[in-house]
Amino acid sequence: WNEIIELFRAGMPLRKHRCRFKSYERCFKASEAVDCLHELLGSNQNFGPEVTRDQTVKLLKKFLKNHVIEDIKGRWGKEDFEDDGHLYRFPPSSPLKSYPKKPSCGKEVIKFPDWNESKAGPSQEHIPVKSVVMNSEMWYKRHSIAIGEVPACKLVFHRELTPTNIEEIWKSMTLSRLQKVLGLDSLDEVLDTKLVNSKHIVQNVYNVNKQGIVTLDDKSKELPHWILSAMKCLANWPSCSDLKQPTYSGFERDVFKTIVDYFGQMKEPLLTFHFFDIFVSVLGLLQKPSKAVEALQISCLLLPPENRKRLQLLVRMMARISLNQDLPPLSESVRTRSLMVQAFSRCILCSKDEIDLDELLAAKLVSFLMDNYQEILSVPSALKSSIEDHVVHLQRVQIKYAGADSDATLPPPSFCQQIATGEFEYQRAIDSQEPLAALLEKIVMNKEISVKDKKKKLKQFQKSYPEVYRVRFPSPETEAMLFPEKTKRTPPILMWAFKKPFQPFHRTRSFRM
Numbered sequence: 053w054n055e056i057i058e059l060f061r062a063g064m065p066l067r068k069h070r071c072r073f074k075s076y077e078r079c080f081k082a083s084e085a086v087d088c089l090h091e092l093l094g095s096n097q098n099f100g101p102e103v104t105r106d107q108t109v110k111l112l113k114k115f116l117k118n119h120v121i122e123d124i125k126g127r128w129g130k131e132d133f134e135d136d137g138h139l140y141r142f143p144p145s146s147p148l149k150s151y152p153k154k155p156s157c158g159k160e161v162i163k164f165p166d167w168n169e170s171k172a173g174p175s176q177e178h179i180p181v182k183s184v185v186m187n188s189e190m191w192y193k194r195h196s197i198a199i200g201e202v203p204a205c206k207l208v209f210h211r212e213l214t215p216t217n218i219e220e221i222w223k224s225m226t227l228s229r230l231q232k233v234l235g236l237d238s239l240d241e242v243l244d245t246k247l248v249n250s251k252h253i254v255q256n257v258y259n260v261n262k263q264g265i266v267t268l269d270d271k272s273k274e275l276p277h278w279i280l281s282a283m284k285c286l287a288n289w290p291s292c293s294d295l296k297q298p299t300y301s302g303f304e305r306d307v308f309k310t311i312v313d314y315f316g317q318m319k320e321p322l323l324t325f326h327f328f329d330i331f332v333s334v335l336g337l338l339q340k341p342s343k344a345v346e347a348l349q350i351s352c353l354l355l356p357p358e359n360r361k362r363l364q365l366l367v368r369m370m371a372r373i374s375l376n377q378d379l380p381p382l383s384e385s386v387r388t389r390s391l392m393v394q395a396f397s398r399c400i401l402c403s404k405d406e407i408d409l410d411e412l413l414a415a416k417l418v419s420f421l422m423d424n425y426q427e428i429l430s431v432p433s434a435l436k437s438s439i440e441d442h443v444v445h446l447q448r449v450q451i452k453y454a455g456a457d458s459d460a461t462l463p464p465p466s467f468c469q470q471i472a473t474g475e476f477e478y479q480r481a482i483d484s485q486e487p488l489a490a491l492l493e494k495i496v497m498n499k500e501i502s503v504k505d506k507k508k509k510l511k512q513f514q515k516s517y518p519e520v521y522r523v524r525f526p527s528p529e530t531e532a533m534l535f536p537e538k539t540k541r542t543p544p545i546l547m548w549a550f551k552k553p554f555q556p557f558h559r560t561r562s563f564r565m
Contacts, residue, residue, distance in 0.1 A: 056092070056111075057120055061142060064088045069139050076124045079141040085112055085121070086135050097339055099412055102419070107412060109135050119143055218443055219250035225439050226253055230350045233343060234333055242329040248354050255357045257431050264430050266361040273358040275365065279314050282307050287369040289379045308382050308395075315366065315399040322363045325404040327354060332401075332413055338420060345424055349432040360429075363400065367418075367425045370396060374422065393418050488520045496524075496534065503535060 064085060066078040080088075090108040093099045113131035115121050122128040124139045133140075213221075227248065231239050239245060259267045268274055275283075285307055323331050330351050337344040352360060373379060374389040383391050397414035400421075421428060495509050514521040525531040 056089075056096070057115075059092050059096070060089055060115075060120075063092055064142075066141075071124065071139055076139060076141070079124055079139045082112075082134060082136050082138045082140060085140060093412075099416065102415070103412060105135070109133065110411070116140075119145075213443065213447055219254050221443060221446075222253050222257070222439055223248060223250035225442065226350060226353060226435065229435055230330075230347065233347045233350065234337070236333075239330075242333045244326065247326045249356070252356055253353050256353050256355070256360050257436060259357065260431070265364050266357045268357055268361060270358075275362060276314075279311065280365075282311050283365060283369045286311070286379065287372040289373075289376055304380055305382055311369075312395045315396060318399055321399055321402050322355070322359045322366070323401045324355065324359060327351065328401065328403045330354075331417060335413060335416055338416070341424070344420065345427050346432065348421070348424075348428045349430070350435065352429060353431070364425075364429045366396060366400070367421050367429065371422045371425055389422075392422065488517050489524065492517075492520060492524055507535070 064080055065088070066080060069076050069079050069081065086105060086108055089112060090103065090105055093103040093108060093111075094101045112121070113133045116123075116128055116133045117131050119128045120142075121133075121140045122143050124141055126143075128143070227239060227243075227245060234242075236242065255269075256266055259269070261267055286304065289304065321328075331348075334344055334347045334351065337347055352363070355363070370392040373382075374392055379388070382388060386394065393415050397411065397418045400418055401414040492510075492513055495506065495513065498506065501509075510521075525534075
């Protein structure tokens with residue numbers, strides 16, 4: 053809304069006009085406004101060239117109603133704008149709507165469910181948390197693999213996860229992935245996460261048939277049989293197994309009208325009012341189709357199962373009808389694909405409150421759904437695999453080192469509190485470098501291992517923890533002091549070294565004749 057208003061105000065030419073023997077400065081004709089806005093919408097990535105002039109006029113009606121523009125006498129509030137020569141101008145006050153405020157704490161991390169805390173227990177603020185002190189012996193046993201040793205260990209236990217635990221894991225990891233794909237600092241801007249039902253996500257993933265369509269436990273929420281028959285008739289035209297072929301002309305149009313009327317009388321769109329903002333936010337990713345497909349895949353998992361199933365059946369029918377060359381035209385003036393978008397956009401996506409760009413946004417999203425429905429309405433395999441692997445990891449048998457302190461197996465914290473980045477870096481440095489420094493000193497002072505093994509361990513330690521190693525050995529000289537070179541024995545002096553060296557031949561007399 054704000055983007056289009058800013059573009060319109062910046063791009064609309066203003067000049068002097070005359071009306072009934074009177075001149076008006078900085079105004080424009082209605083037809084000029086239609087020309088300008090239509091061109092702007094056609095070049096905008098969120099709308100595109102599919103926007104019609106009639107839709108542009110409807111948007112200008114909304115502008116007049118919401119005081120984005122006013123007539124030259126200052127009147128506004130009604131949708132009586134027409135594509136004619138009436139004069140309009142911009143009001144002096146700003147018509148822009150306020151943006152939702154972002155949280156002040158930077159990037160938000162989706163809270164991971166803590167299934168160890170009881171729902172009806174004392175307040176978490178008063179739960180004592182035992183701090184674990186990491187001594188050098190514990191660090192030595194934990195990090196011995198990094199320096200070449202594997203101490204004895206034994207299996208201890210595995211964590212039991214209830215179905216509720218697994219559902220909360222699915223919700224947490226699904227929302228985290230969605231936030232990352234959308235590139236948002238927080239999902240609070242577009243979604244109330246409390247309204248996301250974790251059971252719906254799990255059911256949409258696992259309760260599906262061979263075609264990937266959701267199966268419902270409550271059969272009363274299924275589509276009526278006569279609607280299913282009508283949808284199959286048009287989707288599979290002219291080979292329809294449920295009905296005998298009609299004999300009168302216009303039968304297919306009557307069937308299509310029946311389907312449109314059924315979905316049009318729904319009280320809530322299939323994508324629901326709660327998730328309107330999350331689906332609209334995907335429109336900004338349409339220039340990157342792979343990102344947009346993944347975002348819609350995950351967003352559709354949040355839907356109630358009955359809504360997801362109806363969406364799957366409806367969009368599949370729309371796509372098949374659009375590509376079916378054997379189906380007679382369902383309208384004399386509108387192409388079949390455009391007719392599908394116009395007929396079903398509002399029953400797929402709209403907001404609870406009247407929003408001026410609903411029709412255009414819904415048309416854009418529905419067109420993308422029709423083109424990519426097989427991928428979008430399937431379960432994202434990468435997300436499913438990562439969550440299943442994480443659940444298996446949590447249920448895996450734990451390992452405990454023999455002789456380790458009782459605190460070596462760290463229990464999950466009762467609760468966590470977000471801290472600043474600087475505090476985190478300070479705690480990480482203090483809590484990790486001191487035990488590591490003690491471990492390094494223990495290797496240095498160990499006289500039971502050979503020099504060769506000690507050099508090998510130190511080299512491995514240096515590779516794993518270069519900062520700690522640099523503090524202990526700041527220069528090559530300090531490292532060399534740990535391994536002093538052996539004094540070399542001077543070889544015995546040989547007696548032949550004192551003998552008179554070989555004298556060259558000196559000619560004492562001439563041999564010339």
